[in-house]
Amino acid sequence: MISIDEVLETNAMISKMNLDVRTITMGISLLDCIGSDVEDTGRKIYDKITGYAKDLVHTGNDISKKYGIPIVNKRISVTPIALIGGSVCHSTDDFVTLAQTLDAAANAVGVNFIGGYSALVSKGMTKADELLIRSIPEALATTGKVCSSVNVGSTKTGINMDAVKLIGEMILQTAELTKEQDSIGCCKFVVFCNAPDDNPFMAGAFHGVTEADCIINVGVSGPGVVKQALENVRGANFEVLCETIKKTAFKVTRVGQLVAKEASERLHVPFGIVDLSLAPTPAVGDSVAEILEEIGLEYAGAPGTTAALAMLNDQVKKGGVMASSYVGGLSGAFIPVSEDQRMIDAVSAGALTLEKLEAMTCVCSVGLDMIAIPGDTKATTISGIIADEMALGMINQKTTAVRLIPVIGKGVGDRAEFGGLLGYAPIIPVNRFSCDNFINRGGRIPAPIHSFKN
Amino acid sequence: MKKRIITVVGKDSVGIIAKVCVYLAGNDINILDIAQTIVGGYFNMMMIVDTAASPKSTELIASELKQIGEEIGVQIQVQHERIFEMMHRI
Numbered sequence: 001m002i003s004i005d006e007v008l009e010t011n012a013m014i015s016k017m018n019l020d021v022r023t024i025t026m027g028i029s030l031l032d033c034i035g036s037d038v039e040d041t042g043r044k045i046y047d048k049i050t051g052y053a054k055d056l057v058h059t060g061n062d063i064s065k066k067y068g069i070p071i072v073n074k075r076i077s078v079t080p081i082a083l084i085g086g087s088v089c090h091s092t093d094d095f096v097t098l099a100q101t102l103d104a105a106a107n108a109v110g111v112n113f114i115g116g117y118s119a120l121v122s123k124g125m126t127k128a129d130e131l132l133i134r135s136i137p138e139a140l141a142t143t144g145k146v147c148s149s150v151n152v153g154s155t156k157t158g159i160n161m162d163a164v165k166l167i168g169e170m171i172l173q174t175a176e177l178t179k180e181q182d183s184i185g186c187c188k189f190v191v192f193c194n195a196p197d198d199n200p201f202m203a204g205a206f207h208g209v210t211e212a213d214c215i216i217n218v219g220v221s222g223p224g225v226v227k228q229a230l231e232n233v234r235g236a237n238f239e240v241l242c243e244t245i246k247k248t249a250f251k252v253t254r255v256g257q258l259v260a261k262e263a264s265e266r267l268h269v270p271f272g273i274v275d276l277s278l279a280p281t282p283a284v285g286d287s288v289a290e291i292l293e294e295i296g297l298e299y300a301g302a303p304g305t306t307a308a309l310a311m312l313n314d315q316v317k318k319g320g321v322m323a324s325s326y327v328g329g330l331s332g333a334f335i336p337v338s339e340d341q342r343m344i345d346a347v348s349a350g351a352l353t354l355e356k357l358e359a360m361t362c363v364c365s366v367g368l369d370m371i372a373i374p375g376d377t378k379a380t381t382i383s384g385i386i387a388d389e390m391a392l393g394m395i396n397q398k399t400t401a402v403r404l405i406p407v408i409g410k411g412v413g414d415r416a417e418f419g420g421l422l423g424y425a426p427i428i429p430v431n432r433f434s435c436d437n438f439i440n441r442g443g444r445i446p447a448p449i450h451s452f453k454n
Numbered sequence: 455m456k457k458r459i460i461t462v463v464g465k466d467s468v469g470i471i472a473k474v475c476v477y478l479a480g481n482d483i484n485i486l487d488i489a490q491t492i493v494g495g496y497f498n499m500m501m502i503v504d505t506a507a508s509p510k511s512t513e514l515i516a517s518e519l520k521q522i523g524e525e526i527g528v529q530i531q532v533q534h535e536r537i538f539e540m541m542h543r544i
Contacts, residue, residue, distance in 0.1 A: 002535060004489035004500040006542040007459055011531070065513065068533040254540040 010251075011068070017224035018286040019252065020070040021259045022279050023112075024060050025200035027207035027215040027272060028052050030079040030116075034087060038094045041084065042101040049076060049105035049114075052214055052269075057110040059266045063259055071259065072421075076106060077205035077217075078116035086128035092135035099139035099146050106145040113188075115205035117148040120195070123157040123444065133163065136170050140185040141177035147203035153193035153390040155397045159445040164390065167191050168383030168439070172406055175375065179408035182416040186405040187370065191386055193393030193400045198273050199329040204366075204401055215272035216264045217329060220256035221279045222248075224286045226316075230294040241295065242315045249276065249319030257324040275329030276320030277365055278312075280340035282423035288312075288333050289342030300335075300343055301352030309333060310363035330399060332365025338405075338418060338425035339370050347426050354385075354428050362392050367401035372416040372425040375408035382406065384435035395448055456506040457486070457535040460519065464528025466497035473526055474501070477519065482507040497528070502535065 013019035033044035057074045064071040078084075081098055089095045099117050106114040117139055119129040136148050150167060153159035171186055178185035190204040197208020200217035207215070229248040233240050256274040264271035280288045289300035295308045313332040321327050335357065337343045346352035354371065361367045367389050373382075386402045393400030407416040410427055417424045462470060471490075478485060478501075487502040505512060516532035523530030 001487055001502065002459065002538045002542065004491060004498070007461060007500045007538055008491075008493065008498055010538055010541050011461060011463075065516070066534045067537040068531055069537060251541045255537060258537060258540045 013222070013225045014069055017228045018281070018283055019222050019225050019255070020072050021218060021256055022221040023073040023075050023200050023219040024056070024071060024259065024263050025075040025077055025205055025217045025219065026053050026056050026267070026269065027077045027198065027211055027217060029207055029211065029213045030084045031209070034084055036088070038088050038097050041088050042098055045084070045098065045101050046105045049078070049102070050108045053109040053111065055267060059263060063262050063266070067258065069255055069259070073112040075200070075202060075205065076109070076111050076114045077200070077207045078102065078114065079207050079209060080116060080118035080120055082119035082126070082129045082132040083209065085132065086126065089128060089131060092131055092138065095132050095135035096138045096142065099135070099143050103143035103146050111145070113145050113147050113202045115147040115149065115202050116207055117146050118150060118206045120151045121160050121163045122151050122154040123160060125160065125163055130166070133166055133170060136189060137173035137177050137185065140174050140188050146188065147205065148189045149192055149195065149204045149206060151192045151195040152386070153394050155194060155394050155451050156447055158447040159193065159387065159390045159394055161387065161439070161444050162442055164383050164387050165380070165439050165442070167386060168379040171382050171404060172379045175406045175408050182410070182418060183375065183405050183407045184418050184422070187403070187418055187422050190401050190403040193390040194398060196329055196399055200275050201277065201279065201330060203403060211272070212270055214269045216260060216267060216269050217272040217275065218256045218260035218263070219275040219277060219279065219329065220252050221277070222252035223278045223280050223288045223291055225252055226278065227285065227287070227291045227294050230291065238311070242311065245312060245315035246319035249316040250323045252276070253320040253323035271326070273326045273328030274324040276316060276324065276327055276331045277329070278316055278333040280334060280336065281421055282339055282341050284341055287340045287342040288335055289340050289346055293342065299346040299349055299351035301346045301356045305356065306359050306363055309335070309360050313364055330365045334366060334369060335360055335364050336370035337428070338372065338416070338423040339421060344423070344425060347428055354430060358388060358392070361389060361400055362396060366399060367393070369401065369403050370405070370422065370425065371403070372405045372407050372427045373430050374411045374427055375406050376411065377406045377430050380434070380436045380439040381430060383439045385430070387439070455504050456512070458503050458505050458512060459533050459535050459538060460501040460503055461531050461533070462497070462499040462523065462528050464497055464523070466492065467526070470497065470526060470528060471499065473522060474519070474530070477522055478503060481510055481515065483515070
């Protein structure tokens with residue numbers, strides 16, 4: 001029988017430590033929606049999404065009430081649109097039309113975001129891939145809920161530097177088109193190396209072509225719970241520290257597993273994976289940087305940060321994998337700057353720089369995330385930062401990502417306000433030296449030697 | 455059996471348990487276990503109940519108990535037991 005202490009512990013995690021299920025994401029394949037023209041394709045996409053996901057939001061809300069656990073977001077991911085629009089989209093405007101269709105479908109079913117306005121170009125770009133990438137600024141500026149991602153590299157294929165160059169330009173254009181709202185369009189775009197097919201988190205969620213027709217993926221959260229657990233073992237050695245993180249990650253992930261199974265049963269859709277990421281929010285006490293501080297750092301970014309984060313990430317995985325029958329997605333600790341209050345504080349205090357963040361991404365689950373940079377940063381510089389991050393992913397056989405926001409009209413010392421879960425961010429300085437000649441070379445970086453395993 | 459966990463949290467006062475039990479009895483809800491503790495000056499009670507014989511749905515029971523809680527100045531929550539089993543049992 002469950003004891004009162006266990007009940008109180010669980011409920012304190014929810015009410016005092018911000019434990020929640022961050023997202024239930026329904027992955028929907030659109031491969032059977034390719035029609036005779038853009039209009040026909042759009043109609044099929046709209047009908048399929050609104051048919052499959054019509055019960056998603058209220059099912060999420062019902063599960064939330066049943067267990068007393070908040071389920072913050074309900075989202076949809078779809079097959080990369082560059083594949084779906086390949087035969088019918090002959091201009092960037094055609095692709096933008098499909099983006100607006102996705103937005104309309106998302107609004108119709110009431111989800112928070114829809115991801116999959118994406119292209120997979122790790123080795124080369126088709127005509128459609130390039131058109132989609134070129135349409136991203138307009139697509140993000142004219143929709144509210146559409147999220148976009150491009151996979152430009154992988155350990156198996158190397159890095160598509162033509163795409164990296166183009167994306168640097170597209171990020172700046174997106175920033176320009178949404179400059180009235182601190183370039184918020186860039187918050188909805190992420191560039192990947194080794195992108196997973198089953199990631200439930202935005203902005204990078206898409207429904208990979210290796211997936212079933214429809215699937216339920218769940219992303220958990222819980223940095224506040226880990227932080228609180230570590231407060232109880234202050235001064236203890238690493239063995240105790242690691243054990244505590246593992247046990248806590250287990251508990252958090254079990255809630256995700258429960259919600260995922262229940263959502264899958266209620267919606268009659270197979271359960272895909274639980275993503276056991278520690279995903280922070282701007283709320284006080286829901287911060288990954290705060291965990292790093294509790295581990296013993298004055299600020300995130302202090303010497304020791306990379307080691308502390310590596311350990312944290314590893315223990316979260318070790319605790320989490322046992323709690324769920326299928327773990328996938330990104331699974332680790334997220335280190336977005338604007339979405340984490342103590343990360344913001346660390347940047348403001350001068351403790352955390354772009355270069356240190358880059359080092360941290362070698363050992364965390366994703367990459368340079370939600371970082372506001374000066375609006376006058378050159379496109380080639382943005383491409384250079386992307387290339388560096390992609391190289392880390394390619395060589396280390398891990399997912400890496402970049403979500404940078406060049407805030408038009410603002411510079412170092414200013415602050416960008418995005419609102420809601422996206423938070424706000426102090427603008428971080430970028431290395432001012434040029435990489436023009438490197439980015440302008442064109443072509444691709446070959447796959448690394450350790451990719452040849454056959 | 456439909457096991458649910460009822461938790462009552464708030465400032466201690468006379469008659470909290472009585473009030474909740476009267477409601478449960480009146481709605482054919484059987485109490486399987488009951489425990490209480492004071493944490494940080496706050497009254498914490500947990501009940502494991504079986505709602506199988508009750509004509510009311512869990513949602514309705516939850517909302518009516520929440521209402522009673524508001525009347526007597528405590529928070530009353532009804533949750534399915536599985537969330538606790540998942541978290542604390544391997």
